[in-house]
Amino acid sequence: MTKLVKYKILNQLNYLKSIGFKYHENLELFSPDIKNYKLPNNIEELKNICEHCHLCELSKTRKNVLFAYGNRYSNIMLITDEPTNSEDELGLFYSGKTGDLLKNMIENVLKVQKEDLYLTSLVKCKSNSGINSSNVETCNDYLLKQIELVNPKLIVVLGDKTYSYLLNNSNDFSQVRGKELSFNGIKLIATYSATFLLRNPSFKKDAYYDMLKIKNIMENLI
Template identity: 65%
Template sequence: MTKSVKNRVLKYLYNLKSFGYEYHEPLEFFQAEVKNVKLPNSLIELKNSVEHCYLCELSKCRKNVLFGYGNFNSKVLFINDEPSKSEDEIGSFYVGNSGELLSKMIENVLNIKKEEIYITTLVKCKSLNGATNSNMEVCNDYLLKQIELIKPKLLVVLGEKAYSFLLKNDDNFSQNRGKELSFNNIPLIATFSPTFLLRNPSFKKDAYYDMLKIKNFMEELN
């Protein structure tokens, strides 16, 4: 069974489920198979695969797929947990209050245009009640392939959820943010997500110092 056929079958099963039909653990069966499928070695082809993905329930509630945005050759890759409601509505990054705040963090502190870095998310579709680890696991191969193709020299992780998932630990995020860590032998620095900062503006000063550390790291790369 080809990947496209699997995707159509999953879409059909989800449609049945929305009408009240029940079936037993279909996702686990297909997800195990999909992990053995070789993903394309092109960001454009990978983006096309992601836009036609129906491997988890997020595909049912999304309005747009947010694959990634920015410079394919960027030395820095920003990773958020999931698209915001505004990003899902418009189909673009850096929109809405959280997107505008992140844009200012990048352009005003790092002193570069947001288009110069590359940004993506753990899951490529907006959830209704917050993406779960199960959703992230389904999307993880896509993210790992993006990292492989972009070959960043630094990963900037936005928020505790993304930090905990990528590093697979329950270490104190507040104590480790701003420090140089590592993910698959790539330096990683975590800071607060813009969504968190909008709810907790008193932490903006801490995020500012984190961004200065990121700026210093980027300058050492040049």
């Protein structure tokens, strides 16, 4: 039995378990076979796997799987923490007030169209009460594979939660945002998420200056 067949069987068994089927023994969802499963080197195949994923509890409550939006050949990858309620409802990034604000930040400050960048999230499904480390760990291989396939020259991290989970770092976000950092050899810069800015508009000025730094880095990418 190949790893791919094992993965599909375990995925299906987990789905059956999520809708009420019982097993005589507990199913170990994160066995080495799953974690060592070789994800495809094709972005569309990876998207298909994500859209049929039932490996964590978020799959029980999501309405849509949001894999990514934009140009997969872009030099710039934006990463947020999770889809918003509007995005989950419509199945499309940049939906709702949060999406409108992020779009304005990109188009009015970076001076590019949102379609020219590549946007994804730590987890591909909306949570009801906020994501946790287990959700992020489940989706982490998908995200790392996305980063590998898109191969951006700059990663823009949106929000403190995204920063702390992606870099496994609990540093004070206010001290690291706006600074040029590195992730797996890729330039990285963090700023406030649009969700945070809607709730805390007084920080929009700081976010504006962060976006100007991002614009400067973008213009100097080779």
